[in-house]
Amino acid sequence: MVSSIAELISDRIGTMPAGERRAAQTLIANYPLTGLKTVAEFSAAAGVSSPTILRFVARLGFQNYPEFQSALQDELAAQLQSPASRTLNPSSAGGAVSPMLEATLDNMRETFRHLTDRQLADIATRLAERRGKTFLIGGRFTDPLARYMAAHLAIIQPDVYHLAGQESIWRDRLIDMGKRDVLVIFDIRRYQESLVRFAEKAHHRGVQIILFTDQWLSPIARFARHVIAGRTAVPSAWDSSAALFVVVETLIGAVTRQLEAAGAKRMRDLESLR
Amino acid sequence: MVSSIAELISDRIGTMPAGERRAAQTLIANYPLTGLKTVAEFSAAAGVSSPTILRFVARLGFQNYPEFQSALQDELAAQLQSPASRTLNPSSAGGAVSPMLEATLDNMRETFRHLTDRQLADIATRLAERRGKTFLIGGRFTDPLARYMAAHLAIIQPDVYHLAGQESIWRDRLIDMGKRDVLVIFDIRRYQESLVRFAEKAHHRGVQIILFTDQWLSPIARFARHVIAGRTAVPSAWDSSAALFVVVETLIGAVTRQLEAAGAKRMRDLESLR
DNA sequence: GGGGCGCTGTATCGAATGTTACGTATTTTG
DNA sequence: CAAAATACGTAACATTCGATACAGCGCCCC
Missing domain, CATH: 1.10.10.10 (Winged helix-like DNA-binding domain superfamily/Winged helix DNA-binding domain)
Known part of the structure; x- marks a missing residue:
């Protein structure tokens, strides 16, 4: 019927x-x-x-x-x-109803329930007011999230870099990183050894690390200044990054708002370049 | 007022x-x-x-x-x-609660409300049982979604390609595309002229196009075999791709289920390669 | 490669819709 | 209570809408 x-x-x-x-x-x-x-x-x-x-x-x-x-x-x-x-x-x-959707909605609610406005605001501020550069990197499945965030941040502020390609390439970028810089890492199960090593080295150089991970926390959490733990469980063969994705979008929005004055000018400048 | x-x-x-x-x-x-x-x-x-x-x-x-x-x-x-x-x-x-989260949750519910199980199943089947190759491409902000989908699909089936880099590069890939192939395109406002042209050419070659777009429908909808319209409005300076992201994850799950037998073997093979 | 079928757009027609003019009814006001 | 003004409906009009016939085109199958 x-x-x-x-x-x-x-x-x-x-x-x-x-x-x-x-x-x-x-x-x-x-x-x-x-x-x-x-x-x-x-x-x-x-x-x-x-x-x-x-x-x-x-x-x-x-x-x-x-x-x-x-x-x-x-x-x-x-x-x-x-x-x-x-x-x-x-x-x-x-x-x-699509059990996938239901689970995802639950994940988001749960993720944000464990995330205070204060935490989000702090992270946004750190991303907006950092004096150095911002680097973003992700794991096998989360690299697109890093890319997505980088694509937006790079528009509203300078010196935003997404680390891609082979491990040796971004490992060499460590030399550019220092205390004033921020490193955003995405790492969910199964945690990637290469990312952990990278995070550790960056940490020793004094880089501020913001970690997006799942509720079981990547080992990188040991080195991170801020940790965002998203729920990932869904009725599927794969884990879901959707909750983290929404956190990313929320942060992008918050950073944009903080940089409204400077960011708006920058966006206008970009427009005129086209 | x-x-x-x-x-x-x-x-x-x-x-x-x-x-x-x-x-x-x-x-x-x-x-x-x-x-x-x-x-x-x-x-x-x-x-x-x-x-x-x-x-x-x-x-x-x-x-x-x-x-x-x-x-x-x-x-x-x-x-x-x-x-x-x-x-x-x-x-x-x-x-x-973050108004951003509320809006996003609404967007997802609304997006799925306009999406029947039948449609999703049809698209999943097309992705799973295609006899040719699968190509994925996205716009400025949606390219990460294409990457995310490609990263998963490529694991459970062969001949999955993400089109990246300069326009000239993926335009040349048109030569590899034919009737048996599937092209997944992500395009939300503001719609990219280059993508439209690409879609048109692919369409004339008989490629089956699956389009992810927003509720205002990219002009590519004219050439698409399947169209998924996600809600994107959020209280932010940017549009949200979160709803589309969830649809992507849902489809990945569905395709995986359909390919369970073949896919499982493939995944074991991949494991043993590491 | 040729013939047939199905799909799609242009142009045209008839019908139904929104609009207006005018006469009647009703209320208001001095 | 009378007269004017306002409100309302009937009927004719013009416009726009939905429907249909027809021809061109592409596609598939033989």
């Missing part, structure tokens, strides 16, 4: 020709508002012609476009009257 | 003549759906004539009926996109 039109669409989207599929995707992307507009507007949004929209609607089993819109409105009416149902995934008629 | 049309109405309902007041009450009674219907239906519901509805709308300050409907739709769009705005009460959060 099909309870919602969205479900109906995703059932049949596989059997649709390209044009109608584009219509379907645009509708799903911000459901159901696009369907409430006129055919012309709908077709423009989807980048197809009006007849394609009508064929799309016909394929879903509606006699005409107004009938389709009425169905959408009825659905919307039901939703608006019981806001609680909005949090449920319609496809979860069986009851099971 | 009047933030919503409902407010505007209750402000002026006192100064309205009887007929228009009935219109106003009918609209408020099940707001805003009645306003989205036609003038004839609206008038019938309110028990007045069409011109009365139009006069009512004019009194609210709208030039014509379509303009009034557009305003209602915009308002509805804003509501639907941030469910937090309605449920947002600080006490239920149990203390000062």
Whole structure:
């Protein structure tokens, strides 16, 4: 049984020709508002012609476009009257919402529960007001997080470097690091020996280390000035870095805010360079 | 200042003549759906004539009926996109939780609400059972997501390539791509022209494109076989890719499950290589 | 490589919608 | 109580919308 039109669409989207599929995707992307507009507007949004929209609607089993819109409105009416149902995934008629999503949301809540605003603010301040350089590095699966953070930080402040490539390459960068510098390390299970060694050496050079790790704490925690422990357990063969990802985004936002004056000017300068 | 049309109405309902007041009450009674219907239906519901509805709308300050409907739709769009705005009460959060976290959690719920299990399963199957190669590429800020996905997929199946570096480099890789191949693209605002061009060319070569984008849909959606639209709005200077990140992890998990037999063997082989 | 099929856009038509003019009813005011 | 002003509905109008026929195009299969 099909309870919602969205479900109906995703059932049949596989059997649709390209044009109608584009219509379907645009509708799903911000459901159901696009369907409430006129055919012309709908077709423009989807980048197809009006007849394609009508064929799309016909394929879903509606006699005409107004009938389709009425169905959408009825659905919307039901939703608006019981806001609680909005949090449920319609496809979860069986009851099971994506267990992956549930676990991830829990991980985030739990991660932030163990993270005080004070801690976040302190770390943000250290990243914003450091007098030296900022280096970022990650492990096998967490390196993208380091990259993501570096990509943003590098825009709002100078001297941000992501350490990539072979171990020998970034090991040699140690020579540039000193007390005024900050090193952001991402390391979750299984902890990488090379990263631990690197962290230890950096620590001895007086570098301030900010560590992103999992709840079991990488051995690097011994050398770290700040430690962020994210929950990683999900019903999957892999650990999840999503909670850490959100912490990263939160920090990026906080640092940006602190550097608002200086950062804004810098961003304008960058814009003008393009 | 009047933030919503409902407010505007209750402000002026006192100064309205009887007929228009009935219109106003009918609209408020099940707001805003009645306003989205036609003038004839609206008038019938309110028990007045069409011109009365139009006069009512004019009194609210709208030039014509379509303009009034557009305003209602915009308002509805804003509501639907941030469910937090309605449920947002600080006490239920149990203390000062980061608004950044709240918005992110909402984004994820909303993203998955627009994503049926069927869609995810279809995409996972395409990634798992493709007969050719898998290519991944991302934009300025989303490239780390492509890397993250590639890092995992490359472990459980062969022929997974992340396209990085200069445009000319991955443009040349087009020559290796064909009908049996899959191209995963990440592109959120502001959409990158170079990626669009790349996607178009790949599409013409018959490559199956899986697109990760935001709710406003990158122009690449025109060429994509599958589109995943994630919510990105957060109280920050930057857009959030966290929702897309979770979808990525979910897909990685699903593909891994599908390839369990083959993948497990492959992972054991990899282990023994170390 | 050729023939057939299916998909898609352009142009056109009919219908339904929003809009306006005008006459009647109702209320308000002197 | 009378007269004016306002409100309201009926009916005709113009516009926009949804629907359809048709031709071009690409694609797949033989």
